[in-house]
Amino acid sequence: MSNYDVKQEVTDKYSLRGRVFNRIREDILSGRYKENDELKEIAIGEELGVSRTPVREAFRQLELEGLIQIVPNKGAYVTGITMDDVKDIYMIRSKLEGLCARRACEHITEAQMEEMEENVYLAKFHAEKGHFDQMFALDNRFHELLYESCNSKMLEHLLKDYHQYVKRVRSKTLSTIERSVASNAEHQGIMEAIKNKDGDLAEKLATLHVDKAFSNMIKNGLKEVYQND
Amino acid sequence: MSNYDVKQEVTDKYSLRGRVFNRIREDILSGRYKENDELKEIAIGEELGVSRTPVREAFRQLELEGLIQIVPNKGAYVTGITMDDVKDIYMIRSKLEGLCARRACEHITEAQMEEMEENVYLAKFHAEKGHFDQMFALDNRFHELLYESCNSKMLEHLLKDYHQYVKRVRSKTLSTIERSVASNAEHQGIMEAIKNKDGDLAEKLATLHVDKAFSNMIKNGLKEVYQND
DNA sequence: AATGGTATGATTGTATACAATTATCCACAG
DNA sequence: CTGTGGATAATTGTATACAATCATACCATT
Numbered sequence: 001m002s003n004y005d006v007k008q009e010v011t012d013k014y015s016l017r018g019r020v021f022n023r024i025r026e027d028i029l030s031g032r033y034k035e036n037d038e039l040k041e042i043a044i045g046e047e048l049g050v051s052r053t054p055v056r057e058a059f060r061q062l063e064l065e066g067l068i069q070i071v072p073n074k075g076a077y078v079t080g081i082t083m084d085d086v087k088d089i090y091m092i093r094s095k096l097e098g099l100c101a102r103r104a105c106e107h108i109t110e111a112q113m114e115e116m117e118e119n120v121y122l123a124k125f126h127a128e129k130g131h132f133d134q135m136f137a138l139d140n141r142f143h144e145l146l147y148e149s150c151n152s153k154m155l156e157h158l159l160k161d162y163h164q165y166v167k168r169v170r171s172k173t174l175s176t177i178e179r180s181v182a183s184n185a186e187h188q189g190i191m192e193a194i195k196n197k198d199g200d201l202a203e204k205l206a207t208l209h210v211d212k213a214f215s216n217m218i219k220n221g222l223k224e225v226y227q228n229d
Numbered sequence: 230m231s232n233y234d235v236k237q238e239v240t241d242k243y244s245l246r247g248r249v250f251n252r253i254r255e256d257i258l259s260g261r262y263k264e265n266d267e268l269k270e271i272a273i274g275e276e277l278g279v280s281r282t283p284v285r286e287a288f289r290q291l292e293l294e295g296l297i298q299i300v301p302n303k304g305a306y307v308t309g310i311t312m313d314d315v316k317d318i319y320m321i322r323s324k325l326e327g328l329c330a331r332r333a334c335e336h337i338t339e340a341q342m343e344e345m346e347e348n349v350y351l352a353k354f355h356a357e358k359g360h361f362d363q364m365f366a367l368d369n370r371f372h373e374l375l376y377e378s379c380n381s382k383m384l385e386h387l388l389k390d391y392h393q394y395v396k397r398v399r400s401k402t403l404s405t406i407e408r409s410v411a412s413n414a415e416h417q418g419i420m421e422a423i424k425n426k427d428g429d430l431a432e433k434l435a436t437l438h439v440d441k442a443f444s445n446m447i448k449n450g451l452k453e454v455y456q457n458d
Numbered sequence: 459a460a461t462g463g464t465a466t467g468a469t470t471g472t473a474t475a476c477a478a479t480t481a482t483c484c485a486c487a488g
Numbered sequence: 489c490t491g492t493g494g495a496t497a498a499t500t501g502t503a504t505a506c507a508a509t510c511a512t513a514c515c516a517t518t
Binding site: 467472480486 | 500515
């Protein structure tokens, strides 16, 4: 996140360090490791059958990703997400997803456009049925698609990072059927604006969408299931 | 950047790894290490009088910062900044500095406001005299001040990262006296808008300022000295 | 001469040993 | 009973040794 973050997409999947990194990242994002949990190099090394060296290197990367905080000579702790952080991220995403949607109007490929349409129509089905798991997946995919269609590696990567980051919180917030349906309707609006190459509208709708997702999250508080954005 | 990037501001300044990290970072930003230069663990370790271990850990962090790219089993190479990257960053900064300036209207402290005014008036003096070094420093400080006054750790950190990142390019672009004077006049406009707590104006001016800096950079191409933004 | 393969050296990846630092706990004084 | 001190254990920081991988060069074969 370090920020902008031009790192390669695949954090060398096949090195021990890469495996450790991805594993811990998943465990934090999925909630297996909770806020303020202490991660010990030896314990994790033994669990994954590797020595401390790759674990340490993975820790350094996770720290820059903002997932853990390393206190020198003391330990590594899973960072908490404060309400301020979430608020800040949504504020930033609000602007940048608008920008992203505007650029998508000019740069989206046919294949991406097609998948986006498919996504919206499929999601409509699942939203009405109350299939939350599928909704969650489709919702995530919609946003990733949007990011990929803006034709800016920097912007795409930044937005994916943030999106990934707030997943931790979204997975704890309550999702209602009403919000799911509304969220998907908003997706549809964005999708159609992009299809019509209406940059102004696409930007406006994407910004509004993020703002609404945040309002809804606040309104419902942090509960059990998850949050559609 | 990593991205959002919640990492501690001081990358433990007193550990060997922290020192190696800061040193290499400086060397890349200052241009001592150039694009595609290969960084060897042993060579750097010997130069700084440390073993490979802290060097390797520093490398991992630098990779996430986007300053180097590590090719597994091969080596670490200083990443180049493409014109697309620069364009993307200015596009993103344009939006976010606007947001930042708007927030500054509500959150800037008295001390920060005072330093900002001082900065503008001092810069005006140096701009007219053609003191480029002082201008460069004051310009950087103005933006950092702006970032610090928005009262958002996330936004502040993100903008500082980007600002730092493009320094590599800015230090190679030509700065004219005309642009220096114009740039500082823009700073003054932003500063006054913030002082008057005119959020709309501050956002508009800050966005425009970044856009103009980018246009100017394009117009002049990448030359010897540096670029005021 | 061109190509292919093998040997060799250089460099990174990983594991382990040792040093430094921090936390814990118990004894003991007040 | 409380608080301080130091010994001890646990954990991270660093250095080094070894394994794996990659690049290069040289020689053999065609």
